[in-house]
Amino acid sequence: MMRTRPLKVALLGCGVVGSEVARIMTTHADDLAARIGAPVELAGVAVRRPDRVREGIDPSLVTTDATALVKRGDIDVVVEVIGGIEPARSLITTAFEHGASVVSANKALLAQDGAALHAAAEEHDKDLYYEAAVAGAIPLIRPLRESLAGDKVNRVLGIVNGTTNFILDKMDSTGAGYQEALDEATALGYAEADPTADVEGFDAAAKAAILAGIAFHSRVRLDDVYREGMTEVTAADFASAKNMGCTIKLLAICERAQDGGSVTARVHPAMIPLSHPLASVRGAYNAVFVESDASGQLMFYGPGAGGAPTASAVLGDLVAVCRNRLSGATGPGESAYAALPVSGMGDxxxxxxxxxxxxxxxxxxxxxxxxxxxxxxxxxxxxxxxxxxxxxxxxxxxxxxxxxxxxxxxxxxxxxxxxxxxxxxxxxxxxxx
The missing domain is CATH 3.30.70.260 (ACT domain)
Structure with a gap:
């Protein structure tokens, strides 16, 4: 039987992703209720600019006081899509303290302070889910954390930034230079006005830290990830790659040492053979290649960014957290039992x-x-x-x-x-x- 009292959701941020989360919660309300076993209700939306028109959102739900929103004792789940370190970190820990579980898409915060956030969630017996933090709509965190929990993952190799993949793909397919390809990515909306986080590898490095921590059951922070951007890649590099039967991708690579005693995590441009599945990933798409003992080689592929794809991952987490809420349980927390050290790039x-x-x-x-x-x-x-x-x-x-x-x-x-x-x-x- 469906519970009649709705589960209340507080939304922090109503930009490209947040507005899609709110839209899907409204348009798919009946389906979500059926999947969860109770209705979900958008109880408040915290924003910085309250005067902006937000189609489909009741203006009475909009507030600039995010702290007061997460402190409400009736909030079941807080969805955080504002990004950055602060105030997101403080808001998430406050949410735990006041009885709410959290769904986040904040890769930078999780890469920097994931261990502390997991500890806060465990202390208050609440969920922390973040499928949307890596690779947009692609189911990746949950397969690594749950489906492959009985396997030994040895390597995670992937394209986890759509902007850089679009630029490199354009350089490869048309012979364009870096700046020309970047200008096209910007014009099409794939690249931000300031693309530094993407093209210098900061975005991918945060995702690599998260993936390595989950895959190897060890704490890996953003500072542990070697990072090298792609701004120096030239048409001559692509010509050399083609002579070798290769192309060039910006890759996030997380792997165990051969002796199993340590792990490494790195982001940099690399040549890969045209025969490799990642070589055929075009445009702004993402793909992650996982190698493990029992399951062998797996590849996860799909749109890695954008409002609707990322909101899809957020809503998937929201359904899981709400189900846990109804059953009085929590899902998997941090798995860092292996505590493998992170080796430097020299190794x-x-x-x-x-x-x-x-x-x-x-x-x-x-x-x-x-x-x-x-x-x-x-x-x-x-x-x-x-x-x-x-x-x-x-x-x-x-x-x-x-x-x-x-x-x-x-x-x-x-x-x-x-x-x-x-x-x-x-x-x-x-x-x-």
Whole structure:
């Protein structure tokens, strides 16, 4: 039998995502009630600009006092979609203290203070759900946290930012330069006026921290994630990638060390073979590739951002939390029992593509090969090409076998000191092989 008293929901934020959450709660009210076992009622909406017209939302529900809203003793669930660290952190902990569970889409806060938020939720016996914090509408957090709870996840490799994937896909498919592709992404609404969080990898790094923590049952903070943006990727890099049968993606990579004693989390551009499933992810879509002992290889794919897709993930969490509320239970909390340490980038082992500007004269290749050998980095292939302008220099492209990042860094530092090396044009990791 359906409970007649509605579960009351407080919505913090009514922007692109928040307005979609409110719309779906209204238009799908009967379906949500049937799935939950009780009606859900939007009891208040906290905003910064109350005078803005919000279609479909009763103006009497709108308030600028978010703290007073979450302190109401009759609120069952707080949905936080305002983003940022403060006041979101204080509002979430206040919600727990006053008896509400929380659904959040706040990747930055969860990556920075997820452990403290989980502890607050546990202290007050409340739920903290955040499917929408990573990869928009793609079901990913719950499969990692619940469906794969009996498996051992070894690696999570993914495209988790739609803006950067759109830009790189445009560069790959049209030959456009970075700025040209960014301008198109901005015009189409994929990129913000200030795209720094996306193109410099901050957004993806926050998501990588969350994914690594869940996948490896260990606490991984944003500061633990190595981050490298994609603003230096050039058309020449794409040309080299195509020569290798690869394309370039900005990847979030979380993996266990081979001995299982530590984990790493990193975000950076990388070449991946065209045969890899992630290579075919186009436009602003996201995809995450999971490798585990028992289930093998899994891929999750779909729209990673946008109002409606992200609201879909929020509503999925809302249904789960409301069901828990009715049954008097809580869902899975933080799983950090493994407590694996996070290793630095120097311990990461992968292949590398290095493009050098060198003097076009005999003996240069031998000098370069000697430097690689001295640092324990084995060369797979070498390609040298003179420049058409005939300036006495040449381009030398070296692709290595697998080596540690520390060894590669030492190699590059030594190469820069050679008189015959004019410059290191680019360094790109090669993943997915």
């Amino acid at each position: 990461v082992v992968t292949r590398y593509h290095i493009s050098l500007d060198v003097a076009d004269k005999p003996g240069v290749l031998a000098q370069v090969a000697t430097v690689f050998a001295e640092h324990g980095v084995s060369i797979d292939t070498v390609r040298q090409q003179g420049r058409p302008e005939g300036d006495g220099d040449a381009s030398l492209v070296v692709v290595t076998h697998r080596a540690s990042d520390a060894s590669l860094t030492g190699t590059v530092e030594a190469l820069r000191k050679l008189d015959t090396v004019r410059g290191v044009a680019s360094i790109m990791r090669v993943e997915g092989e």
